[in-house]
Each structure stands twice: as structure tokens, then as C-alpha cells.
Amino acid sequence: MIDWAWVGDHLDDLAWRILQHFTLAAIAVGLGFAVSLALSIWVLRRPRLRAAVVTASGVLYTIPSLALFAALVPVTGLSLVTAEVPLVLYTLLIFMRNILAGLDAVPPDVLEAADAMGYSSGTRLALVELPLALPLVIGGIRLASVSTIGLVTVSGILGDRFGGLGFFIFEGYRHTFMTEILFGALPSIALAIAVDVALVAVQRRLTPWAAQQVPEGMRPAAAS
Amino acid sequence: MSSAERVVFEHVTKRYPGTGAGNPGAVEDLSLEVPAGKVCVLVGPSGCGKTTSLKMVNRLIEPTSGRILIGDTDVGRRDVIELRRRIGYVIQQVGLFPHQTVGENVATVPRLLGWDVGRQRARADELLDLVGLDPASYAARYPSALSGGERQRVGVARALAADPPVLLMDEPFGAVDPIVRERLQNELLKLQERLAKTILFVTHDIDEAIKMGDLVAVMQLGGHLAQYATPDEILARPANDFVGRFVGADRGLKRLALVRVGSVDLQPVTTAMVGGDAAEARRRAAEDDFPYVLVVDERNRPLEWCRDDAIPAEGTVAATNGLPAAPIFDRHTTLKDALSMLLASDVQAGIVVDDARAVRGLVTADMIGDRIRASAETAAVSSGAT
Ligand SMILES: Nc1ncnc2c1ncn2[C@@H]1O[C@H](COP(=O)(O)OP(=O)(O)OP(=O)(O)O)[C@@H](O)[C@H]1O
Numbered sequence: 001m002i003d004w005a006w007v008g009d010h011l012d013d014l015a016w017r018i019l020q021h022f023t024l025a026a027i028a029v030g031l032g033f034a035v036s037l038a039l040s041i042w043v044l045r046r047p048r049l050r051a052a053v054v055t056a057s058g059v060l061y062t063i064p065s066l067a068l069f070a071a072l073v074p075v076t077g078l079s080l081v082t083a084e085v086p087l088v089l090y091t092l093l094i095f096m097r098n099i100l101a102g103l104d105a106v107p108p109d110v111l112e113a114a115d116a117m118g119y120s121s122g123t124r125l126a127l128v129e130l131p132l133a134l135p136l137v138i139g140g141i142r143l144a145s146v147s148t149i150g151l152v153t154v155s156g157i158l159g160d161r162f163g164g165l166g167f168f169i170f171e172g173y174r175h176t177f178m179t180e181i182l183f184g185a186l187p188s189i190a191l192a193i194a195v196d197v198a199l200v201a202v203q204r205r206l207t208p209w210a211a212q213q214v215p216e217g218m219r220p221a222a223a224s
Numbered sequence: 225m226s227s228a229e230r231v232v233f234e235h236v237t238k239r240y241p242g243t244g245a246g247n248p249g250a251v252e253d254l255s256l257e258v259p260a261g262k263v264c265v266l267v268g269p270s271g272c273g274k275t276t277s278l279k280m281v282n283r284l285i286e287p288t289s290g291r292i293l294i295g296d297t298d299v300g301r302r303d304v305i306e307l308r309r310r311i312g313y314v315i316q317q318v319g320l321f322p323h324q325t326v327g328e329n330v331a332t333v334p335r336l337l338g339w340d341v342g343r344q345r346a347r348a349d350e351l352l353d354l355v356g357l358d359p360a361s362y363a364a365r366y367p368s369a370l371s372g373g374e375r376q377r378v379g380v381a382r383a384l385a386a387d388p389p390v391l392l393m394d395e396p397f398g399a400v401d402p403i404v405r406e407r408l409q410n411e412l413l414k415l416q417e418r419l420a421k422t423i424l425f426v427t428h429d430i431d432e433a434i435k436m437g438d439l440v441a442v443m444q445l446g447g448h449l450a451q452y453a454t455p456d457e458i459l460a461r462p463a464n465d466f467v468g469r470f471v472g473a474d475r476g477l478k479r480l481a482l483v484r485v486g487s488v489d490l491q492p493v494t495t496a497m498v499g500g501d502a503a504e505a506r507r508r509a510a511e512d513d514f515p516y517v518l519v520v521d522e523r524n525r526p527l528e529w530c531r532d533d534a535i536p537a538e539g540t541v542a543a544t545n546g547l548p549a550a551p552i553f554d555r556h557t558t559l560k561d562a563l564s565m566l567l568a569s570d571v572q573a574g575i576v577v578d579d580a581r582a583v584r585g586l587v588t589a590d591m592i593g594d595r596i597r598a599s600a601e602t603a604a605v606s607s608g609a610t
Pocket residue numbers: 240241250269270271272273274275276277428
């Protein structure tokens with residue numbers, strides 16, 4: 001069963017692996033969000049471009065993660081860039097879909113009222129459309145965070161500078177040592193849940209007007 | 225306080241792309257002037273171009289040709305953002321910002337204009353008061369916690385926030401039930417007595433047009449102006465068959481909408497104040513031949529109808545299980561609305577209240593019937609004379 005002595009010896013490792021795991025995921029989610037937000041705003045009122053960009057992000061999403069990490073190694077080596085690029089790319093579909101759905105869901109009468117009161121299109125976007133899209137946008141951040149925390153594990157393939165808690169899983173497999181596999185797997189699940197719970201609290205805080213307004217079917221699904 | 229300004233349409237035409245040269249536009253060669261401080265109602269069947277006309281004033285839609293003046297300035301030459309901040313706009317769906325509190329919604333234009341926060345807040349409170357919503361209980365709520373009628377009031381307050389000289393209203397009361405609509409109409413008329421804005425008001429309901437308008441513009445499919453005149457004139461002398469049909473065969477009945485409850489002699493009513501001496505109230509109740517007394521609160525506001533014989537012989541008057549005190553009219557209620565509300569309720573008398581909601585007297589179906597007969601006679605005499 002579980003080798004508690006081993007666990008006790010490796011608690012220090014666990015702490016900094018959790019931190020590494022979190023940092024790798026946070027960088028990817030942050031970059032992915034920034035890129036997606038910019039792309040979404042750019043394509044929002046350009047339907048043809050929008051279709052193309054959303055399709056492209058969907059295609060990226062279908063590439064297996066291991067293959068993507070492997071394909072990048074010849075180009076960018078065993079670097080942080082190699083670890084982050086696939087993670088960022090996988091968030092794009094989730095973010096774009098949710099940001100655009102959020103912006104689409106702003107009622108037309110609200111937009112008309114904003115125009116009629118003399119909002120410029122930029123102020124309208126910043127002060128009316130994006131705030132109203134927030135429930136779905138944060139829904140996207142939750143989904144992307146949970147899925148990225150899962151994927152960070154795979155980046156352990158690039159060596160022990162990456163992978164976060166995935167390092168223990170890979171090592172555990174190599175030595176067929178169940179304790180070490182669980183030592184990586186269980187905390188990574190806990191991390192995903194903790195981040196999700198924290199984001200729910202953030203959402204409540206930021207959208208006090210929308211207690212129950214996220215449309216059904218757009219709620220973040222369980223961890224992937 | 226900014227004064228109202230006139231609004232002038234000069235040969236305004238709007239053709240949407242796709243409507244070919246031969247097709248009629250959404251609005252065709254519309255020319256009319258709304259004098260400063262007056263309410264002009266645009267009325268007509270669905271699709272006749274009312275909304276299009278309205279939106280050309282604040283340039284949500286640009287005309288294909290012609291021009292619109294506010295005061296003496298062509299709106300097409302003004303900066304569009306600045307123009308819109310000087311024009312109030314109210315729509316049927318209200319379009320309140322769901323993520324902002326009622327107070328923030330009302331302060332939208334002042335905020336865009338860069339007023340300091342204290343002044344914004346004071347203005348929002350003042351306007352909520354003006355539309356009959358207590359700022360203490362409403363300012364901090366989100367729109368989702370309001371009834372339809374309350375939302376519409378907030379919409380009006382928001383449109384008035386920067387004291388614009390012109391107000392555009394597109395079927396503002398189209399989505400609320402008839403009783404609430406009647407009340408909101410009366411409140412708007414009351415507001416207008418004080419503010420005297422230039423208001424362009426769109427409706428497809430001729431009764432609402434007659435009630436609300438100083439001037440009524442009847443529009444015809446294809447965006448033609450069929451008649452532009454006072455409500456009285458439109459009812460008395462429809463310019464053509466279209467207007468005649470649109471106004472309806474019951475023109476005589478509709479003329480009742482020209483008379484307000486405030487201008488008729490009310491029938492007195494016996495009231496009994498809650499907490500007052502029951503025996504005394506009972507004695508007074510027996511003196512008139514009306515089988516009910518109206519129970520009122522200490523500020524003379526109606527609470528309920530009580531049968532004369534249901535007043536206790538001694539002790540004090542209480543509001544317990546009488547009939548509801550309804551319908552309630554105020555001085556802006558038209559006799560036409562009063563009649564239809566009376567016919568829809570069990571009692572034959574409507575309670576007329578003043579602006580403080582205190583009882584002034586009664587209007588009965590009989591009184592309105594007399595009025596119809598009298599005006600039918602005048603109409604017969606005047607048509608005999610011509
Ligand atoms: N964006 C548009 N593109 C093309 N045609 C339009 C557009 N908006 C309105 N129309 C047409 O212009 C005409 C006038 O429309 P408008 O909305 O002004 O009517 P309305 O009098 O307000 O009608 P309603 O009482 O139904 O609101 C209609 O025939 C409508 O189909």
C-alpha cells in the first residue's frame with residue numbers, strides 16, 4: 001500500500017512541485033486569456049474572420065498534447081516556451097468560445113440604450129459589453145484553468161524542470177511505485193478543485209447582479 | 225435647467241438598403257415641426273416608420289435625404305456622441321444595464337459627462353424621487369429586482385438625468401399591463417407639466433396618442449404622414465379615409481379621452497377615518513343614499529369600501545374586510561379609461577385622488593354616461609349647423 005515514510009521524506013518536494021505546477025498553469029491561462037480576449041474583440045464584428053478564427057482554435061484543440069510537445073522540441077528545445085505554447089494553444093478554443101458567447105448574450109436593447117445615451121463604441125465595449133459578458137468569461141477561465149492544470153502534468157515529458165506534480169507521476173510509472181504516482185495525482189486533482197472553488201468566489205464577487213444568470217449548458221464542466 | 229427646443233423634420237426620407245427605387249421607403253418625405261415643450265405622438269400601424277423616424281433624431285439611423293433640426297441646428301452636423309447625450313431616449317424594453325444598480329443606471333449620462341460622483345448621486349436620487357421611487361429603497365437595487373412598471377420609471381429617470389431639452393420615447397409603456405400603463409401615463413403627464421420637455425412619443429395605440437399628445441401625427445404604411453393635428457381635431461375631422469378608419473368608428477366614445485377626470489364635477493363621498501369614532505361614522509353613512517362608506521387612513525388616502533351596516537355600532541373604525549378601494553383615478557385619467565375601468569370592476573364608482581393620493585370624490589358610470597349624451601347632442605347640433 002502507501003509508503004508513508006517515503007511520503008514524509010518528500011513533503012518539501014511536494015510543496016515546490018505544487019508551486020511549479022501552479023505557476024506553469026497560471027502563465028498559460030494568463031497568456032491564453034490575453035490572446036483570446038484580443039482575438040475575440042478583433043473578430044467580434046467581423047463574422048467571416050470570426051468563423052475562421054474559431055475554426056482554427058478548434059483544430060488546434062484536436063492535436064494530441066504529447067504530439068504537440070514532441071513536435072515543438074526540435075524548434076524551441078526543452079525550454080519554458082516549449083512547455084507553455086501547447087498549454088496556451090489549448091486554452092484558446094475554451095476562451096474564445098466563452099468570451100464570444102458572453103458578448104453575444106448582451107441583450108440588444110441594452111446595446112441600443114448604451115448607444116442612445118452617447119457611449120462611444122470603445123467605452124460601450126469596456127463598460128457595458130465586457131462586464132455583462134463576465135459570468136461567461138469567468139466560466140471560461142474556470143474551464144481553462146482546470147483543463148490546463150491537468151495538461152501541465154504532461155509537460156513533465158520535457159524533463160524535471162517542467163511537469164509540476166506530473167514529475168511524480170512519470171517517476172512513479174518508471175519505478176512502478178504506486179505511492180509516488182498518487183503523490184503526484186491526488187494533489188493535482190486537489191489543486192484543480194481549489195482553483196475552481198476560488199474562481200467561483202471571484203465570480204460571485206465580480207458579478208453580484210448575476211447570481212444565477214449563466215445560461216444552462218455554458219457552465220464549466222467537470223475537470224477534464 | 226435647460227429649456228426645451230423645437231424639433232423639425234424637413235423632407236426626411238429613409239430607404240433601407242434593399243428597398244429598390246420603386247419601393248416606398250420606411251419614411252417618405254416627412255415634414256413636421258414639434259414646437260418646444262410640446263408632446264408629439266407618432267401613431268400608426270406596425271411598420272409605418274414610427275421607430276425609424278424617432279431614431280433619425282438621435283442618429284441611431286441616418287436619413288437617406290432631408291434633415292432634422294433641434295432648435296435651429298441640423299442634427300447631422302452635430303457630433304453624434306455629444307448629440308445623444310443631449311437627447312433622452314426611452315424604449316419599450318427599457319434597456320437598463322443589468323450590471324449597474326438603479327442609481328448607477330440613472331446617473332449614466334451625468335457619469336459620461338464627467339460630473340463628480342457626489343453630484344451624480346444627488347441627481348440620481350432627485351430623479352428617482354421625481355418618478356416616484358424612494359431612493360433609499362431603490363437606488364442600490366439591481367434592475368432584476370424591479371417590477372416592469374418600476375423598470376419603466378427608472379428608464380424615464382435615466383433619460384431625464386442630464387436634463388435634455390428633447391425626449392424620445394418609443395412605445396415606453398407597451399410592455400406593462402393596462403392598469404400600470406394608465407398610471408405611468410398619468411405620471412408622465414404630471415412630470416411634463418413641470419418639466420415641459422419637447423417629447424416625441426411613439427405608440428400604435430390611438431387611445432394613448434389621444435391621451436398623451438398635444439399634437440398627434442398619424443402615419444400611414446410607407447412612412448407617409450396622413451394627418452398632423454391636435455387630438456381633438458383628429459377625432460373631429462379625420463383628414464382622409466385612412467385616418468378615419470385608424471381612429472375607428474367609435475370616435476364619439478374616443479372623444480371621452482379628451483376629457484380628464486380633473487375637469488369634471490366630482491360626486492362627494494362619505495369617508496370614515498381609521499381609528500375614528502364608529503358610531504359617528506355610522507350616523508354620517510346613513511345620511512347619504514350610497515350604501516358604502518370609504519375607509520381612509522389618517523392622511524385621507526383610500527383603504528377600502530365598507531358597507532354602511534358593517535360599521536360597528538360603537539368603538540372605532542377599522543380597515544378589515546371590506547371591498548378593495550378600486551378603481552382609483554387621478555386628475556389625468558381620461559373619462560374613456562375611467563369608463564372602461566369602471567365597467568371592468570364590480571363597483572359603479574371610481575375614487576378620484578389628488579397628487580398626494582388623498583380622496584377628492586367619486587366619478588360614476590352614470591356621470592360619464594350623461595357626458596356622452598351631452599356631447600352627442602353638441603355633435604348633432606354642430607353637424608346640423610354646417
Ligand atoms: N434595419 C432595417 N433594414 C431594412 N428594413 C427595415 C429595417 N428597420 C426597419 N425596416 C423596415 O422599415 C419599415 C418601418 O419600420 P419601423 O421600425 O420604423 O416601423 P414602426 O412604425 O416602428 O413599426 P412597429 O409599430 O411595428 O414598431 C418596416 O417596413 C420595416 O420592415
